[in-house]
Amino acid sequence: MKKILITGGAGYIGSHTAVVLAEAGLIPVILDDLSNSSETVLGRLEEIIGSKPIFYKGDCNDRAIYEEITKEHEISGVIHFAAFKAVGESTQLPLKYYQNNIGSLLVLLDFMQEKGIKDIVFSSSCTVYGQPDVLPVTESTPRKDAESPYGNTKKVCEDVLVDFVTSKPGIRAISLRYFNPVGAHPSAKIGELPNGTPNNLIPYITQTAAGIREKITVFGDDYDTPDGSCIRDFIHVMDLADAHMKALEYLSQQEMDFYDVFNVGTGNGNTVLEVINTFEKVNDLKLNYEIGPRRAGDVIKIWADTQKINSVLGWQPSYSLEDSMRDSWNWQKGLK
Ligand code: NAD
Numbered sequence: 047m048k049k050i051l052i053t054g055g056a057g058y059i060g061s062h063t064a065v066v067l068a069e070a071g072l073i074p075v076i077l078d079d080l081s082n083s084s085e086t087v088l089g090r091l092e093e094i095i096g097s098k099p100i101f102y103k104g105d106c107n108d109r110a111i112y113e114e115i116t117k118e119h120e121i122s123g124v125i126h127f128a129a130f131k132a133v134g135e136s137t138q139l140p141l142k143y144y145q146n147n148i149g150s151l152l153v154l155l156d157f158m159q160e161k162g163i164k165d166i167v168f169s170s171s172c173t174v175y176g177q178p179d180v181l182p183v184t185e186s187t188p189r190k191d192a193e194s195p196y197g198n199t200k201k202v203c204e205d206v207l208v209d210f211v212t213s214k215p216g217i218r219a220i221s222l223r224y225f226n227p228v229g230a231h232p233s234a235k236i237g238e239l240p241n242g243t244p245n246n247l248i249p250y251i252t253q254t255a256a257g258i259r260e261k262i263t264v265f266g267d268d269y270d271t272p273d274g275s276c277i278r279d280f281i282h283v284m285d286l287a288d289a290h291m292k293a294l295e296y297l298s299q300q301e302m303d304f305y306d307v308f309n310v311g312t313g314n315g316n317t318v319l320e321v322i323n324t325f326e327k328v329n330d331l332k333l334n335y336e337i338g339p340r341r342a343g344d345v346i347k348i349w350a351d352t353q354k355i356n357s358v359l360g361w362q363p364s365y366s367l368e369d370s371m372r373d374s375w376n377w378q379k380g381l382k
């Protein structure tokens with residue numbers, strides 16, 4: 047059975063991807079420094095997968111940890127999730143973000159080339175599009191100047207992959223541009239664990255419903271959208287995890303020195319107010335929310351054109367927004 051190294055595999059998207067890989071008969075090898083996750087995730091993974099996941103606690107910037115892992119395991123491919131992702135913090139501590147997000151990719155690629163590990167799937171983001179002029183966004187929609195150091199690290203990492211593959215190192219790479227990942231594993235054993243006060247919409251909603259936050263503020267209802275609130279493309283984390291599996295399969299069929307990029311979204315945009323209404327409806331509760339001022343720098347509307355990933359990778363989302371809101375709430379309810 048093939049072993050896939052999952053950097054950041056104890057985190058939100060990585061842990062769900064470990065489940066999908068294991069269920070497809072691959073062996074996930076998780077490398078995480080637990081800087082934004084907890085070791086308890088590993089026990090939860092064991093409950094879902096039925097066996098203890100292979101885990102290394104270490105820093106993806108440290109070449110020695112890759113040496114150690116590859117001495118003990120033959121790695122067929124890598125999914126590189128490990129990164130810092132707090133947009134606000136990245137404006138305060140840009141070097142921390144450039145060092146970790148870009149630095150770790152450089153160390154990893156160099157190591158892969160040396161050891162002949164061929165395939166890498168990289169976690170990129172729709173943030174590279176900024177506010178697009180035309181919707182929905184396709185993969186050839188021009189990228190915009192990043193709004194934050196975090197966003198810029200995703201652009202730079204994509205560029206690093208392009209330049210590296212052009213140099214013919216004998217690797218194959220895909221960048222997946224995630225839209226807004228939401229939801230949790232339907233078992234509610236794993237999910238998103240935000241650190242401190244959440245910045246993102248769904249954890250803020252679930253924490254408000256749980257009484258941890260008094261109320262949620264909708265950042266603006268006077269935009270040029272059907273109900274005036276912003277629009278995003280909310281993709282269930284299990285569907286997103288499945289896209290990584292499909293990307294790995296596709297890479298294995300390509301010639302060396304291959305690079306491509308795919309949007310991963312549902313292809314539908316939903317407003318913030320629609321999300322709140324859906325959350326209330328599927329979970330049969332009332333959310334304490336108010337309309338507040340616009341959030342500085344917010345993208346007004348964005349959703350994905352998914353034709354490329356549908357036709358080339360044969361990937362389709364199977365979870366609805368209702369499923370996402372139900373699973374997010376079930377996960378929150380299970381948190382102590
Ligand atoms: P997460 O913080 O839950 O997971 C990232 C994991 O990487 C954490 O477990 C953290 O401990 C680990 N990590 C960070 N730096 C590390 C290092 N140097 N060495 C080892 N481990 C390290 O985040 P997530 O939401 O699962 O995001 C995964 C990836 O997807 C990130 O690259 C993120 O930028 C990208 N992404 C996330 C979103 C989103 O909204 N969640 C959207 C687009 C892209």
Ligand code: WQD
Nearest residue numbers: 133171173245246247248250263264265276278318341344
């Ligand atoms: C979604 C919508 C808010 C909180 C972030 C990152 C981006 C990318 C995706 C990683 C917006 C509104 C939110 C609240 C609200 N991540 N909102 N009240 O803006 O798409 O971007 O995730 O690559 O880099 O910045 O996600 O969840 O912050 O906001 O009204 O309390 O919810 O205004 O319209 P966003 P988000």
